[in-house]
Amino acid sequence: MLLNKSIKHAGLAILLIAGVVTSAFAILPIEKLDSFKGAQAYLVQTKALPMVDIEISIDAGDRYDPVVKSGLATVAGKLMNYGARSEKGALSEAQIADEIADLGANLGVSVSGERAVMRIRTLSRKDLRDRAVQLASAMLSAPTYDPKILVREKQRMTTALLEAETKPESVLDRRFRKSVYGNYPLANSPSVQSIANISATDLQQFHKQFYRGDRMIVSIVGDVSRAEAAEIVQGLLQRVPQSGPSIAKLPVFERSPVEPLSQREVTIPFDTQQAHIAMGMTAVTRNNPDYFPLLVGNYILGGGGFVSRLMSEVREKRGLAYSVFSYFSPGKDAGIFQAGVQTKSDQAALALDVMSSTIAQFITDGPSQSELDAAKANLINGYPLRIDNNRKLLDNVSSIAWNDLPLDTMEVWTKEVEAVSLDQLKAAFQKYLAMDRMKIVVLGAKK
Template sequence: MKNRVFHSFIFTLGLSVPFATFAMEIDVATTVPHEFSEPSLVAPLQSQNLLHSLNAVNELPDTHAPQVHDFRTRKQVRSLFVENTALPMVDIQLTFNAGSARDSEVESGLYGLANMAAQLIDEGTPRYTAQEVASTFENVGARFSATAYRDMFVVRLRTLSDPDKMHTAVEMMLTLLKHATFEPSNIQRVVSNTQIGQKQLRENPSRLMNIRLYRAIYAKHPYAEPITGTNGSIKRIQPQHLQKFRDQFLVAQNMNIAITGKLNLKEAEKLANRISSHIAQGQAATALPLPVAASTFNIQHIPYRSQQAHVSIAQLATTRNDPDYLALEIANRMLGSGGFNSILMKELRVKRGLTYAVSSSFRFTQATGLFSLGYATRQDQLIESIQVAHQALINFVQQPIDAKQLQETKAGLIRAFPNQYSSNASINAQLGHIGFYRLPANYLSDYAERVEKITAEDVQRAIQKHLQPDRLTLVIVSEHLDKATLEKMLQDNLLAPTFLTPTQHKINTMPTEKTTLAPMQEVVEPDLVPFDVPASILNNAHNESDVD
């Protein structure tokens, strides 16, 4: 007769949901190794005394931000360091002012240069083959990567803190930064892979919208073209272009250093000095030009046969260094990034069932970044959904800020912020962000206090200054679009703003996020990899397979 054992498993569905306990029946005869005896299976759980009720969460000690050491190397390179002795490892991030916005500074129209440099920088030097580079990192347990964004070129190295192993890994990183060869055969491989990505692009309306959106808003500005460039531009890239990019932008005076891990301050200073002294010094990149804002509505239509229409609404907003940054982050949380509590989600989904999900975001960058909102809806609900989204934005800008929602939003941001420095990699990404945008070293420790000080008046003033519902760019992927009707509706919203009235809907008629698309015409826009987001510290952490 088979023995059967019941084990209890406890899980949570978020802080607002109570614990639930489930029993699972295990067939001991088929699932338990032979050497396990019956007594060991029924022994009391040793960890029961460690379990906590959610009622006691508020009694747990506060999580404090890590102490950030801010110093300059002998070469005057800003370096930020956080000591973390929990694991025998060190994370290093070199953040260069060398994103895809710098591509055309090497040669006009050479879009995709920074991205290709990031993909090929570890593919060999005059002394080492690509295999030897990979083996060097692997043999000492290190991991190297490089990524290009619009603003940044980010080099990351994760290594063990053992001095010999760390020395070997850092030496190889410095060798790549100084001597990467960018062989023609490797360039051709990247070109071929990018061309293959074109086929996937034809079936991805979100990426199509993103490309068209940036081109429509930024026009001739360096931010306008995709990070990966175009089919025509990447075919022009030669080894000498990549070497010139490296020599001009991947230099000490154009970077900041972030170090996190099992080192003391003296050791971190020694490491930072070594890094900044062993690569070319060069010069800091010049400031990017400011883009020109639109003066009226700009409606862009991408024809697609689809059961759904996809909508992106955006405008130029502001830079990362704007004093209104924090007030706008709070405003965005209230408007469109706060889940079911956000205004857009309530108006479009909860009250009317016009979409499955809607969100908004600010993209804060060196030059003026974007505010945008986006969603998908049924074809027959397209105009209505845009009318509701636009009117919700107008009301949000013009009407007083809800004090209760503001307080709840601020509390949520403060509670969630410790997640942004919960691991070595996330701390290091935060340090890279602080260094790149020239933020103060106490940015992490003072965050909660600064959020708490934001008032409703601060938020109202910020959104009225930076959000213009009369100057929006709309990019719509749909089978048909009556532009004249849409523009008249937008103008009517501006002339006669009204309070929104909920409409009747059925939940099962709401559009889902799945769709099958068949293009009506050949898609000529380039593929977009990596995804078009700034090198935000809130997103970088998940790119690392962290276990710390």
């Protein structure tokens, strides 16, 4: 039995490696499937591998956590892997793990600020595919939330939180998000006390309230027909309710206000040889019309690695850091801009000054035409690598569906990049970024 499983898994590994790069670059169309149980569903058919990748996005992210129980959404998602009730009876943590291993599949749940995500990767052969879907359906619709397992996982999370408090990157990230997001729920982070406050009843209530068809999107990429994809959707959601209790609206995500530097900069003492610096502010959502000018502009500013302005000014000219970066992180309802650098503790003030002046100048003057042309060429020529396997295709399909983007977004992506002009780029940066609204967090600097 063990030998047969090893042979099966070895064969699957060979298939996965062989399919990393598709035989030819082509934009595969996204098909919209019929809604089921109130859920949207999308399909990209590809025959490159006898595999199917499935994602269920649920509007059940961390932003719905009560402040005193921050971490609730994450725990609710995490424990779905550790016990469920199927139509044939209860499934223990060990039984779920054994079934996944026997199928040679991947199946798990993760939670981010905006959404919870269940991912399934399995062979497309009907018998194996159906078993994976049945297992996922049980986990999605009827997790058991065993109190004993909850106690164990809370202990693990508490240990991880205490360890994170000793890591400068974690401390900086938590404080930076609090500064930028302000009163918006994404500003909150789990604490030892908030995790301790979570009960099995809380998990059951959260699941009942949020895990329902009208808050779900199913994305499918792989070797299945439209009819087979419809069967997958129905199999996954057959036991999920279509709707549920009313949910309070989230607060409006507000733009970072104009503030004097004394109110925008936070300095955190920390015993470390490296100072960690983060700078940023609220920014655009993914469906904003200025997304592409900001994408191209940020490649030039700090997203293009060694060819970026920030890298040139901070590292190449002054040797203040090994790495410096900037990026936009746009979501469905909220987005931020962030720049960051690590430097020697006694060089923090200089590094922050150079990073700030470089960003300020870019906002005011924008890039040169040659920088714009080079950035667009790099992004366009590198685009095939963004969609060269099923998982990357699924990432794109999921993002398109979640952010309410046109279904031809992948097809027109390079055209949108090519169409960005200097005037559009400068106007977008001046519209959405301003130095007097930037939040700054400096950790571990020495005076």
